[in-house]
Amino acid sequence: MANPAAPGGMRSFLQAVSTVTEEAPTPLRVVQMEGLAVLKIIKHCEEFAPALVTGQLLGLDVGSVLEVTNCFPFPIREEDDEADADGANYQLEMMRCLREVNVDNNTIGCVMVQERKLYPESTIEAFILANQSPFVDMVYHTRQSCIMIYDESIRRCVCIVYDPSRSSQGVLALKALKLTDSFMDLYRNNGLTGEKLREKKLSWVDIFEEIPIKVSNSALVSAFMKELEPESPVTQCDFDRLKLSTAPFMERNLEFLIGCMDDLSSEQNKFQYYYRNLSRQQSQQQAWLQKRRQENMARKAAGEEPLPEEDPSNPIFKPIPEPSRLEGYLVTNQISSYCNHINGVAGQNFNRLYLMKALHED
Amino acid sequence: MATSSALLFPSPSSASSPPSSARVEAVVLFNVCDSYVRRPDQADRVIGTLLGSLLPDGTVHVRNSYVVPHSESADQVAIDIDYHHNMYASHQKVNPKEVIVGWFSTGFGVSGGSTLIHEFYSREVQNPIHLTVDTGFTRGEASIKAYISSNLSLGDRHLAAQFQEIPLDLRMIEAEKAGFEILKSTMVEKLPNDLEGMESSMEKLYILIDEIYKYVDDVVEGRVAPDNRIGRFISDSVASMPKLSPAAFDKLFNDKIQDNLALVYLSSITRTQITIAEKLNTAAQVL
Numbered sequence: 072m073a074n075p076a077a078p079g080g081m082r083s084f085l086q087a088v089s090t091v092t093e094e095a096p097t098p099l100r101v102v103q104m105e106g107l108a109v110l111k112i113i114k115h116c117e118e119f120a121p122a123l124v125t126g127q128l129l130g131l132d133v134g135s136v137l138e139v140t141n142c143f144p145f146p147i148r149e150e151d152d153e154a155d156a157d158g159a160n161y162q163l164e165m166m167r168c169l170r171e172v173n174v175d176n177n178t179i180g181c182v183m184v185q186e187r188k189l190y191p192e193s194t195i196e197a198f199i200l201a202n203q204s205p206f207v208d209m210v211y212h213t214r215q216s217c218i219m220i221y222d223e224s225i226r227r228c229v230c231i232v233y234d235p236s237r238s239s240q241g242v243l244a245l246k247a248l249k250l251t252d253s254f255m256d257l258y259r260n261n262g263l264t265g266e267k268l269r270e271k272k273l274s275w276v277d278i279f280e281e282i283p284i285k286v287s288n289s290a291l292v293s294a295f296m297k298e299l300e301p302e303s304p305v306t307q308c309d310f311d312r313l314k315l316s317t318a319p320f321m322e323r324n325l326e327f328l329i330g331c332m333d334d335l336s337s338e339q340n341k342f343q344y345y346y347r348n349l350s351r352q353q354s355q356q357q358a359w360l361q362k363r364r365q366e367n368m369a370r371k372a373a374g375e376e377p378l379p380e381e382d383p384s385n386p387i388f389k390p391i392p393e394p395s396r397l398e399g400y401l402v403t404n405q406i407s408s409y410c411n412h413i414n415g416v417a418g419q420n421f422n423r424l425y426l427m428k429a430l431h432e433d
Numbered sequence: 434m435a436t437s438s439a440l441l442f443p444s445p446s447s448a449s450s451p452p453s454s455a456r457v458e459a460v461v462l463f464n465v466c467d468s469y470v471r472r473p474d475q476a477d478r479v480i481g482t483l484l485g486s487l488l489p490d491g492t493v494h495v496r497n498s499y500v501v502p503h504s505e506s507a508d509q510v511a512i513d514i515d516y517h518h519n520m521y522a523s524h525q526k527v528n529p530k531e532v533i534v535g536w537f538s539t540g541f542g543v544s545g546g547s548t549l550i551h552e553f554y555s556r557e558v559q560n561p562i563h564l565t566v567d568t569g570f571t572r573g574e575a576s577i578k579a580y581i582s583s584n585l586s587l588g589d590r591h592l593a594a595q596f597q598e599i600p601l602d603l604r605m606i607e608a609e610k611a612g613f614e615i616l617k618s619t620m621v622e623k624l625p626n627d628l629e630g631m632e633s634s635m636e637k638l639y640i641l642i643d644e645i646y647k648y649v650d651d652v653v654e655g656r657v658a659p660d661n662r663i664g665r666f667i668s669d670s671v672a673s674m675p676k677l678s679p680a681a682f683d684k685l686f687n688d689k690i691q692d693n694l695a696l697v698y699l700s701s702i703t704r705t706q707i708t709i710a711e712k713l714n715t716a717a718q719v720l
Contacts, residue, residue, distance in 0.1 A: 106616045107463040114460050114496070118528065141467070146526040161526055168520050171513075172468060172500045241634070242627050243615070274711055286621040291568060292466045296459075296617035298575035299603055312634040321696060328703065339710070403707050410700035415627050417693040417700075422631055424689050426638075430674070431682055 099282060100135040102247040104231070106288040108142045109245065115144040116233045127162065128231065129169065137282075139231070141169065231284075236320060237412065240419070241311030247282040254278045275400040275407070315423055317416055324416075328409045331402050338399040348391050355387045451560040452534075452599065453491040455579040459605040459616070461498045461537070462566065462577070468500035469539045469568045477505070480538045480550060482517060483564060484524060484531040492602075493534050493562050493579075497524065501536075503550075510546045512553060535562035541571045543580060543596045551582050551594065563596065577601060 108128070115126065126144040130137065143165050230248045237244035253273055288296070360380065367377040382388060461483065472479045481500035488494050499520050502513045524531060536554045538547065542565060554561040560581060567576040580596040615621045625633070645667060651657040652664075677685070 105463075105467070107460070107467050109615070110460040110463055114458070115527075144527050161523055164519060165523050168499075168516060168523065171502060171516065172471065240627075242630055243624055245624060275707075284624050286615045286624065288616060288619050289466060289470050290619055291470060292463055293617055293619045294570070295462060295466060295575045299462075299577075299605070300617060309634040309637055312631055313638065325696075325699075328700075332703075335707075335710075403711060406707055407704060410704045413696050413700040417697045419627055419631055420693045421690070422628075422635070424686060424693075426635060428682075428686055431677070 103285040104139040275403040452493040454600040455493045456602040478539045483535045485534045510549045533558045537564040539568040541567040
């Protein structure tokens with residue numbers, strides 16, 4: 072990062088500082104969430120269950136730990152500019168209000184993006200929004216409104232994903248995701264083309280990185296909860312876990328999977344189209360070049376100056392833009408997460424079935 | 434039409450009757466505790482607004498809350514009303530169904546300044562409830578209480594406000610989703626994953642079954658006095674299991690297993706396919 076133009080000893084203090092901070096970012100190892108934030112996320116997601124909901128995480132960035140101490144939800148987004156501006160105002164207002172009551176008001180990410188939308192036809196948008204918005208789209212979106220917060224902390228922001236439909240199976244389906252640095256580099260430099268990806272050996276697995284979540288509570292809360300914990304030996308959670316009917320969940324997962332497959336194949340078609348065009352162009356170029364060479368040969372024989380072998384004005388030399396791989400990668404990512412879910416639930420189903428069998432034999 | 438809607442919804446007269454009980458979600462309690470921990474230096478207690486809804490049976494369901502800055506001296510209370518209104522407007526944008534239902538304060542029981550604050554909230558909403566959370570554990574226990582207030586007046590003269598405790602339901606259904614394990618300790622290193630959760634549930638089930646065995650054995654041996662209620666519960670739960678012939682059960686069981694195996698196979702093959710597809714897509718193109 073050191074500016075090679077500046078002579079070694081002449082660098083200003085500011086430059087030196089920026090070099091230090093840029094060269095040694097401590098990698099993010101753990102996301103530590105307060106119980107309050109967890110509960111708020113669950114509450115908001117469950118209330119608006121089928122819709123895609125988003126929010127903002129507030130907290131502190133301490134070395135390799137990102138502490139999420141609070142969060143607040145965004146209103147359900149509507150697709151027009153007025154609502155956008157409104158949303159930005161809301162965000163500022165909320166932050167201001169929370170600061171007044173001593174809540175940590177460093178934005179450290181976006182939350183509550185539900186893992187999947189329940190309407191199959193819009194899965195693709197949902198997941199792109201879900202996967203992308205917290206970092207790319209919303210970072211951009213908030214840049215205009217809250218420059219102060221996002222600019223510096225993009226590197227350290229996480230997205231907490233909560234999945235209510237998996238939670239209804241009795242799992243706390245909370246995940247912290249982060250875009251990998253290598254992906255972000257490529258994305259910023261518009262490098263999501265086949266060649267660059269190959270160079271960097273970046274595959275779809277490397278877009279997101281899951282960060283382990285820790286949950287912490289203040290001693291006060293912990294005391295209250297110990298006191299108030301219900302006596303009953305079983306909780307709703309246990310019932311949900313032992314429920315035998317997982318068919319609807321599986322069905323929906325498969326539906327989404329099929330939808331994603333369709334999207335993936337349409338992505339593939341895009342590339343095939345691109346490559347077809349590319350090869351046609353190349354053969355055209357070859358033909359033109361050959362013609363030009365023959366011409367040049369003839370001119371040489373006649374003792375004239377040869378014509379240049381390139382002709383930028385000719386339309387067949389205009390490069391065809393390569394479609395971005397991002398979409399395909401995201402779809403692939405989503406497919407793989409569906410596969411994981413299906414595998415996981417099927418595994419649990421085996422457990423349940425054998426348990427039932429054992430009960431029946433008794 | 435007017436009559437039918439009057440039948441469906443509580444009529445205005447019944448809506449104005451004070452709430453009979455209150456139900457509080459865990460997130461409210463967490464928020465109260467958090468804001469108490471983060472209170473300003475010199476403040477003794479924090480107050481705030483409770484949001485939620487009034488259920489048709491007269492129960493106030495408190496689902497959300499936010500803290501409101503205030504200052505208290507011997508005989509006067511100042512509340513940041515602007516803050517309160519801004520915050521309420523923001524919350525309304527997110528969830529219009531949650532309206533003001535009352536206010537909370539930390540500390541044990543009702544204190545002097547409370548009447549003034551309560552009066553303020555009475556102007557915001559009819560019959561607000563007052564929730565007190567004893568963050569100091571003054572009695573050595575977690576006491577959380579809900580009150581309503583009624584005016585004592587003689588003729589036209591207003592004499593005093595009386596705070597009346599109402600029953601409070603702290604079952605916290607939402608909290609069960611997250612699991613009490615992660616909410617009650619100060620630090621949880623790792624979230625339980627699917628299979629661990631399953632394991633703990635099964636362990637619990639085993640313990641329960643063992644307990645029932647023990648109880649039934651004890652009753653049969655005459656060690657414990659039989660309780661008809663428990664007996665009926667047990668027979669009900671045993672009867673709730675459908676009686677299937679072994680052949681039918683085996684078929685059902687095997688079908689299910691096959692279904693699941695097919696799903697696992699499908700998802701594995703999909704994963705393999707996309708891995709191959711990706712390799713092909715980014716492989717060097719021979720042009």
